[in-house]
Amino acid sequence: MDEIERALASMLPRLRRFAHGLARDRADADDLTQAAAERILKSRAQWRPGTSFDAWAYRILRNLWIDTTRSRRRHDAVLAPEEQGLSVGAAGEAEANVELGYLMRAMARLPEEQREAVALVMIEGLAYAEAAEVLDIPIGTLTSRLVRGRQALMAMLED
């Protein structure tokens, strides 16, 4: 394994967790993870040694997700997560997965810009400065999206 493959292999489980914070269901999250891992290997020449591999990898997955939701919105205006109740769950989900699915659906109802901020900080545990770097936004913008996203989640989850 070369340097990029090693870095990706050790990061992949966290990348997949981040995907779970963005996507609306687990199958989408797994597909997104695989697609991002492939793109990372393919565009490995674009990573600049000395910069954070993790931030670069998170950014690739996040951009892939944005591209996907955009093209999906063009092609199919089918599933609007806002219109589904939070309690909608696939039959036969194990109990731990019910909770995860529930929180993922709550995340899916956030505006994209709040969801990615919350996913990086509250789920991935990134420092504010790191999350702002991944999203390429000023730290003040990051914190305000983060607070609004958490307030919205709280309102959904504490009902």
Add this chain to the structure above:
Amino acid sequence: MAEPIDEATIVAWVDGELDEAAAARAAFAVEHDPALAEIAERHRRMKARFAAAFGPIADEAVAMPAPASATIHSLDAARHRRATGRAVWPRWAMPGAIAASLLVGLMIGHGMNGGAGVGDSPEALALSRPIATALDRQLSGESGTVRVALSFRNRDGDLCRSFAAAHLSGVACRAGDGWQLRYGSPNTAPDGAYRMAGGDAGEMRFVQSVIAGEPLDRAGEMAARAKQWAR
């Protein structure tokens, strides 16, 4: 309590983002204002709830993409491939018995790094979650951060599997509802070469000394996996 403390400050405090002086101010404010204390507590609870639900995902082994599939780079393409059920086999995937005969020179480890080493307890050789999860789920030859090369039954009737993770490779056998290390060596694969699970000469000799019959084929592995690798 000089300036009023807003919710953004409370959230930053919960996230450990405040410097020492600001954190002390937030702590003081929270201590003296039940309304602020409640806001802090609700944020802390929600953060813990997300950590409990999402945290375990990062402990699960994830398959690395196969080099040959590097042309697929959109979510919809990946979904299509999953839907059509076409498995992508990396070049190094091959029947376990052959993989086990391909040797990679390896130093056999003597001793452990100080501190949190292997202790003298019944769980001393129990494998931790990422490796155990890979042994539970992956078929031999599938790519991942942990690779499994070979499955076989030992002379005691337990199912065993050889594997290579980032730093450790070896052989584990089913014990109770977990996996116990029966042979291990540090993984010191040279750069640029995939370490072949199924390992070094010592590991080969070990497998040969405990194996009963032939290694499991793919169908045998799938059947064993369906029975949670129980005897």
